[in-house]
Amino acid sequence: MKKLINQTPSRTLTLFLGLLPFVLLLVLYVVSSDARLELNPNDKLLPGFGQIGDALSRYALEPSKRTGDYMFWQDTASSLSRLGKGIAIAAVLGLLIGMVAGALPLFSAWMSPLLTVISLIPPLAVLPILFIVFGLGELSKVALIAIGITPFIARDIVGRTREIPAEQLVKAQTLGANTSQIMIRVILPQVLPKLIDAVRLSLGAGWLFLISSEAIAATDGLGYRIFLVRRYMAMDVILPYVAWITLLAFLIDLGLKELNRRLFPWHAQGGK
Amino acid sequence: MTDTKPMIEVKNVWKQYGDAVILEGMNVSVKEGEFVTLVGTSGCGKSTFLNMLLGTVSPSRGEILLDGEPIADEPGPDRGIVFQQYSVFPHMTVLENVIATKAFQKPGATGYLFGGARRAAKAEATEMLEQVGLGHALKRYPHELSGGMKQRLAIAQALLGRPRILLLDEPFGALDPGIRADMHELVLKLWREYKLTVFMVTHDLKEGFYLGTRLWVFDKLRHDPHAPNRFGANITYDLPVGQADKQIYKEINESLRPVPELVV
Numbered sequence: 001m002k003k004l005i006n007q008t009p010s011r012t013l014t015l016f017l018g019l020l021p022f023v024l025l026l027v028l029y030v031v032s033s034d035a036r037l038e039l040n041p042n043d044k045l046l047p048g049f050g051q052i053g054d055a056l057s058r059y060a061l062e063p064s065k066r067t068g069d070y071m072f073w074q075d076t077a078s079s080l081s082r083l084g085k086g087i088a089i090a091a092v093l094g095l096l097i098g099m100v101a102g103a104l105p106l107f108s109a110w111m112s113p114l115l116t117v118i119s120l121i122p123p124l125a126v127l128p129i130l131f132i133v134f135g136l137g138e139l140s141k142v143a144l145i146a147i148g149i150t151p152f153i154a155r156d157i158v159g160r161t162r163e164i165p166a167e168q169l170v171k172a173q174t175l176g177a178n179t180s181q182i183m184i185r186v187i188l189p190q191v192l193p194k195l196i197d198a199v200r201l202s203l204g205a206g207w208l209f210l211i212s213s214e215a216i217a218a219t220d221g222l223g224y225r226i227f228l229v230r231r232y233m234a235m236d237v238i239l240p241y242v243a244w245i246t247l248l249a250f251l252i253d254l255g256l257k258e259l260n261r262r263l264f265p266w267h268a269q270g271g272k
Numbered sequence: 273m274t275d276t277k278p279m280i281e282v283k284n285v286w287k288q289y290g291d292a293v294i295l296e297g298m299n300v301s302v303k304e305g306e307f308v309t310l311v312g313t314s315g316c317g318k319s320t321f322l323n324m325l326l327g328t329v330s331p332s333r334g335e336i337l338l339d340g341e342p343i344a345d346e347p348g349p350d351r352g353i354v355f356q357q358y359s360v361f362p363h364m365t366v367l368e369n370v371i372a373t374k375a376f377q378k379p380g381a382t383g384y385l386f387g388g389a390r391r392a393a394k395a396e397a398t399e400m401l402e403q404v405g406l407g408h409a410l411k412r413y414p415h416e417l418s419g420g421m422k423q424r425l426a427i428a429q430a431l432l433g434r435p436r437i438l439l440l441d442e443p444f445g446a447l448d449p450g451i452r453a454d455m456h457e458l459v460l461k462l463w464r465e466y467k468l469t470v471f472m473v474t475h476d477l478k479e480g481f482y483l484g485t486r487l488w489v490f491d492k493l494r495h496d497p498h499a500p501n502r503f504g505a506n507i508t509y510d511l512p513v514g515q516a517d518k519q520i521y522k523e524i525n526e527s528l529r530p531v532p533e534l535v536v
Contacts, residue, residue, distance in 0.1 A: 168358055173349075174348065176433060177383060181383030185375070264363070
């Protein structure tokens, strides 16, 4: 028998082992749910798939009686728009700050210490300030996401910029390049794929800030809905919403990964 | 090459980092069109000297003159460079890498070329790549090239910038012997064709003896066994290539390799 560290599963076994925990969790849920519903048909804690399906179709397929919107889709659109705007702002700011602080020592001297301190501020602690300054509208939610993620992306890009071998920067100068040409043609294209990777890593934090701000002050959004129906212990709504958020997060991550592969083939193939 | 005035004059150059003296009291001059090969043990200061010519290191004392003026203390288009590695841009294809030279030569903020200028640069870059034997690989990325091809690309890139001085920092150190011989031929051909002044750092003494017109051996003249960094290196041999005999070769070879581990 080989040592455990040398045992690798076959392709089929890998697929089976990968699916196994999901199937087990599903079975566990169904069994527990059935057991509880048997005792009390009105149990709200572990709703059956029928109840979840009913709730979901009420939210997704029927217009709300109060507003006339399809709430599920309205929530999704609002949340994705906030998340998208926040992440886009953070990516652009993070890229600019990171490249300047990473490539230009004169700027790094004052930007790096500042960036380090700012990145240590817990973004959620700043949320009340954002509400006071920007009001309770969209802006404060987008600002929270942007403020929360920008330092992380900026610091990552600083590191990635400094990773570019000095030889390349010297070489560009011997070919006649000035500072801005080096930034735009040598550094920028090499950190863009790293920026997409940094955005992928920061999405988790992005969702956290989104749902927190929606839970505190919003009139729609995925996070708002979950926290709203919690008052009625509506697990039949919360569970599909959580599953939907997870699926969205997964798809966004997959999309960014694919985008990276398409846009920067040299990077995906390990070009350095 | 008509006048006898030196192109580069090194006047009493010292380099030290704290207490460690790397180079001491270097005085030497080089005429336009010479091909100087720099050899010496690891840490003897030959790369430091090359970096002074490049402009990434400045002398602690003394000065280096280029045409009678102090040499620029930052890299510039009059001095091309080929490093042992990381000399090409990994995110550009072979052709783009060389077109970039043309783009960098034009003043501008972005370093991109458009329209007619781009077409002209493309034609010129293609010609240069054919000259170095990369005409078949224009669309490949550097990570798809062999070590020798990467260095050919780096040379093409540097030469399209029409530098007067070409600096080579152990350019063939990582290549197989057969490929190295091809590269020697290429470098000699381009040196003659473009009337370059070449400085090449190498570990390979043979390379220094058979390539170029002049060989410099860097070594310490004085040794303090209790403080190895007390004294810096200087040029201990300055030989016109072609006139050196076997005896000198043996002598230098032994002085360079007192320890077997240093043999590369």
